[in-house]
Amino acid sequence: MTASARRSGPLLEIEDLRIEFGSAGDPSVAVARADLSIAAGEIVGIVGESGSGKSLTCRAAMRLLPAGGRVGAGAIRFEGRDVLGMSESNLRRYRSGQVGMIFQDPFSSLNPVQRVGAQLAETVRLRRGGDRRSAMREAVDLLEQVGIPDAPRRARAYPHELSGGMRQRVMIALATASEPRLLIADEPTTALDVTTQQQILELIGSLRERRGTSVLLVSHDFGVIAQMCDRVVVMYGGHVVESAPIEEIFARPRHPYTQALMDAVPSLEPLPPGTRRAGIAGSPPDPRRRPAGCVFEPRCARREPECAHWQMEPIDLGPVHRTACRLETGSAGGGEQERAS
Numbered sequence: 001m002t003a004s005a006r007r008s009g010p011l012l013e014i015e016d017l018r019i020e021f022g023s024a025g026d027p028s029v030a031v032a033r034a035d036l037s038i039a040a041g042e043i044v045g046i047v048g049e050s051g052s053g054k055s056l057t058c059r060a061a062m063r064l065l066p067a068g069g070r071v072g073a074g075a076i077r078f079e080g081r082d083v084l085g086m087s088e089s090n091l092r093r094y095r096s097g098q099v100g101m102i103f104q105d106p107f108s109s110l111n112p113v114q115r116v117g118a119q120l121a122e123t124v125r126l127r128r129g130g131d132r133r134s135a136m137r138e139a140v141d142l143l144e145q146v147g148i149p150d151a152p153r154r155a156r157a158y159p160h161e162l163s164g165g166m167r168q169r170v171m172i173a174l175a176t177a178s179e180p181r182l183l184i185a186d187e188p189t190t191a192l193d194v195t196t197q198q199q200i201l202e203l204i205g206s207l208r209e210r211r212g213t214s215v216l217l218v219s220h221d222f223g224v225i226a227q228m229c230d231r232v233v234v235m236y237g238g239h240v241v242e243s244a245p246i247e248e249i250f251a252r253p254r255h256p257y258t259q260a261l262m263d264a265v266p267s268l269e270p271l272p273p274g275t276r277r278a279g280i281a282g283s284p285p286d287p288r289r290r291p292a293g294c295v296f297e298p299r300c301a302r303r304e305p306e307c308a309h310w311q312m313e314p315i316d317l318g319p320v321h322r323t324a325c326r327l328e329t330g331s332a333g334g335g336e337q338e339r340a341s
Helices: 005-006 054-062 088-099 114-126 130-145 151-156 162-177 194-211 222-228 246-253 256-263 307-308 326-341
Strands: 010-023 026-038 043-047 069-078 098-102 182-188 214-219 231-236 239-245 315-318 319-324
Touching: 010 214, 026 043, 026 054, 043 054, 043 222, 054 069, 054 098, 054 182, 054 214, 088 114, 088 246, 098 162, 098 239, 098 319, 114 130, 114 151, 114 231, 130 151, 151 231, 182 319, 194 214, 194 222, 194 319, 214 222, 214 256, 231 246, 231 256, 239 246, 239 256, 246 256, 307 315, 307 326, 315 326
Parallel strands: 026 239, 043 214, 043 231, 098 182, 182 214
Antiparallel strands: 010 026, 010 069, 231 239, 239 319, 315 319
16 A cells, blocks of 8 residues: 555545344344445455355445345445435446446346447446447457457357356456446455466456555455455454454454464465364354354354453554454553554
């Protein structure tokens, strides 16, 4: 992240976000409390197991929650503007010109009965105007920019005629057609082979280098996050349990869940004979039967009796490092000293 990006205020800021499903009187809480921010030109990762609330948090930032989902509390601001309070016309401009999103499954996100070039050209015309011919030329240019070979021919193809990697590249072209300030990439390498995965990640990284695009990258893979991101937000059970610069997370993870995720990352180093790589015992919490205290307490190897009643208040460990683990309450004073120094 550049010095100018660090000095500027947040591009996107999410504060105390709560996402609910079901009846208002007895809701199922999918995201209980999420706080994150991203500055201009920064790449921030969100990591966690399936069901932790990563994708829903990103969809809320686009106001694209699934049917039945709603924001029960909290605030989402883009350059200081209230996203949740935007009118329909302002919301269209926000989605078309400020923020782009790469969805997890490109096949279901593309129109199966329309050629990919036509889909891109339609997006270009909606966002920038112009005639069909010029929009199609720009669509082909966009396909070339995302590394699709023989772009004029591929533009005439239907989604099912392209490989998974090519469909993902089409999604990136669609999401970046208007050169958005922020790109939200939700598990963009799911179900891709290792080589294609690396190509997609390099393509996303190049957008920051060429255009200064901020990227919010969602993944369950700490290796991907480590490769790509300036900062990381760790989510579990609908809560942000830790956030810090990527180097600090790897040097000093402060939440037991973060440590457990990192212990589970595959390594090229051989394991001692008769041992297996560490896993996390138990299962993630059911949103309908969330623990009364810390949501990770039932699976935590370091848990203490008080953890069953801990309300997961964020603790500042320094100017850019936060955790929601009560075991770090004794370290908070050190964080205050660190901030004052």
